Amino acid sequence: MARLLKCSAAVLSACLALAATVSADVRAADGATLAQIRARGSVRCGVSEGIQGFSVKDGSGQWSGLDVDFCRAVAAAALGDSARVVYVPLRASARFPALYQGSVDLLARNTTWTLLREATLDVQFAGVLYYDTQGFLVRRPGGAQSAADLKGATVCVEKGTSSELHLRQYSADHQLGIQPLLFDSATEARNAFQSERCSAYSADASHLAAVRLEAPGGPQTSDILPERIAREPLSPVVRGGDRQWLTLVRWVLFALVTAEEVGVTRGNLQARLADPAVKRALTGDDAIARSLGVEQGWMVRAVRSVGNYGEMFDRNLGPGSPIKLDRGLNRLWTQGGLMIAPPLQ
Secondary structure, three states: OOOOOOOOHHHHHHHHHHHOOOOOOOOOOOOHHHHHHHHHOOEEEEEOOOEOOOEEEOOOOOEEOHHHHHHHHHHHHHHOOOOOEEEEEOOHHHHHHHHHOOOOOEEOOOOEOOHHHHHHOOEEEOOOOEEEEEEEEEEOOOOOOOHHHHOOOEEEEEOOOHHHHHHHHHHHHOOOOOEEEEEOOHHHHHHHHHOOOOOEEEEEHHHHHHHHHOOOOOHHHEEEOOOOOEEEEEOOEEEOOOHHHHHHHHHHHHHHHHHHHOOOOOOOHHHHOOOHHHHHHHOOOHHHHHHHOOOOOHHHHHHHHHOOHHHHHHHHOOOOOOOOOOOHHHOEHHHOOOEOOOOOO
8 A cells, every 4th residue: 555645835845756755565574684685695775876976887887986885885794795786776766666665775875864754754764874965056157156146046956855855945944936947867957057057056065066076167167155055964774674684784884983983994904803992893792793694793894895984985075086075074073073883882
């Protein structure tokens, strides 16, 4: 039976988009996801169709990005091999149907954690992989200097996303009368902005930075406005009902953060395992592994496959990447950021 969503007028557009994703009241049984993954021999990971820094496929068919690395870490923990991942590129409108219907085991696809999604869809968010915010990209020279300059303007945005909802809310709250121009994919929205069909493009700030970098005329042809109109905590997502799989995915993320906290990198991991503090932080015990249905050493395998969280960030989004984003909110809590992992014991 299709699930009906009760929505107020303020969130009607988001509910309409979400309602289209729900096809049947089928929950994943506890332990079923990992059992299916083992029988199949791979983790099916839903990713974007191509967002620089998060999930993008090169000319040889190789995927890279922060989300891609996270999928590899999960496969290493679950199956002992980070290469055993099948990447399934999805439009925003297709991501929840794919997860709900079991076409993918895990969404790692620039998906914002919201109460609306968690309360009305039978999905669960595993933790924040990247703290983002929503902004505006404008052309220069002659473009808007601030969000207030977009009064009455047409703004490109991807349909059925939190970005669309936040744009409408921001426009209404500030009486801007912005006219959203909706597109089925981020690629279509980007192309429309670059062909001057709209005055601005609104999306996650990290995505806007990549779009600006890849602009045909170079990054000097566009600018990101200073205003941030919404919080966008991006999180991996799993189907509801499978506590074991949710816990494993969540703690793979925490293991990557913990590794950075204790100074463990992919390069020094083996040597540091002799340190009692590192051993306590990253090895756990047999009872935990059995509870999660995986082989002992699953956290070590995750870190060995992709490095710690900081290494992932630097490689895909930070100084080692073309985008060169500042870590900002994604710094460790000990360095003024929001990245923190609960203790193992």
